[in-house]
Amino acid sequence: MADEEFGDPRLAALYDRLEPGRGDLDAYLRMAQEFGALRVLDIGCGTGVFALLLAARGVEVVGVDPALASVEVARAKPGAGKVRWIHGDATALPPLRVDLATMTANVAQAITGPCAWRGTLRGAFGALRPGGRLVFETRDPAARAWEGWTRERSRRVTRVPGAGSVESWVDLVAVDGPLVSLRWTYVFAADGQVLTSDSTLRFREREEVGRDLAACGFAVEEVRDAPDRPGREFVFVARRP
Template sequence: MDRRLAALYDVENPWGRDDEFFLGFAGATPARVLDLGCGTGRLTLALAAAGHTVTGLEPHSASLAAARVKPGADRVTWVEGSSADLPDAAYEVALMTSHVAQEIRGDDEWAGTLADLRRAVVEGGGLAFDSRDPAARRWERWTPSASRHRLTLPDGTVVDAWTELTEVSEGLVSYVHHYRWPDGAELSSPGTLRFRTEAELRESLAGAGFTVERVYGGWAGEPVGASDDGELIVVAHVV
């Protein structure tokens, strides 16, 4: 991730109900917590501030660089890498937030990630993550007219931002985030997300050795399909 994109990400994605949910899932009792795909560390740092022993694992060096200079960063063990680098039986809690699960597109890659997490989480430990519900078809809102908004950077610069949907095919949705500075300079960030159904998520977790406790459809604990949040929020355990 470009350093400029890391800065934009923090402005565009402030603390929200999803963070509150995952912080609550980690619990009040200090635990060893893994934040897989920690990005710039918004939730990671809050977990550490709450008294947990936290590892933030992230493949993008620019995101980690942004996380490492934030207040409280010295309380976190930051690791640049992938799930394959995880140690065995090292965590009581594992999290994948901000739809990181959808960045893992291939079936083999997804199965490998879950296997790595199963190996890294102790018996009785928990896993929670979010993935957008394909039935909600949220990508239909990813158009320049519907998504256009403005971001104000810490130095006061106002950046125009919008999303362009480029392709929808066989569970994969591709898009481009666009950013335009006042001087006309533009930065684009393409991506592709995998939209898995609830049934697909349940099957893959069972195959990896997890027991699914609940799947919510919204951040207030609504059933799947009953919230405009359009989420599949998975809570699972190793038993």
């Protein structure tokens, strides 16, 4: 199920304005070029930022996401006609033969259930051509990122054209083993509306992810560091033999 910030039409429409800094995607663009990917499956494409960056470079892209509101935002963007958009998830994809599958940002961690996680990995495997790669990131649990998820550290006010000022912050709700729950709050100055979005992320150990990939047929080629977050993320590069 998609979080409210992706599934609620008002929040989905503002997502790119509220989260403008996407320098994390630069590494994925470089890897697509490094691997010579001409066809890419963007799992958890959201509002389509990464998919459209790829399409603008002449890459054939399929973007899939379970949040319809986010997919509709993506479909309305300039250049969206170059991307094949799918409302759904990686467990029920049409026949594909891509060179690269990606899960950027929090996508891998947002898939918390073991069955859904294995289904996603199997779906990515089936969508890849032999020799194709799956690339995704997941936070290193040892870095304890959730300790910084407080209102004091995250609060900001964003001026959004046509919508006015939007105040937002995140609160840590619970830590239950590998599961970390948080709540985003959005306050719209224009009409006083307050919206919240609850999320749960799964923090997987490096060895656990390696085992899961191997169980789904992948060969782990490399585990890289995230250039913009050194020492805090695992970036897995796994190949379909």
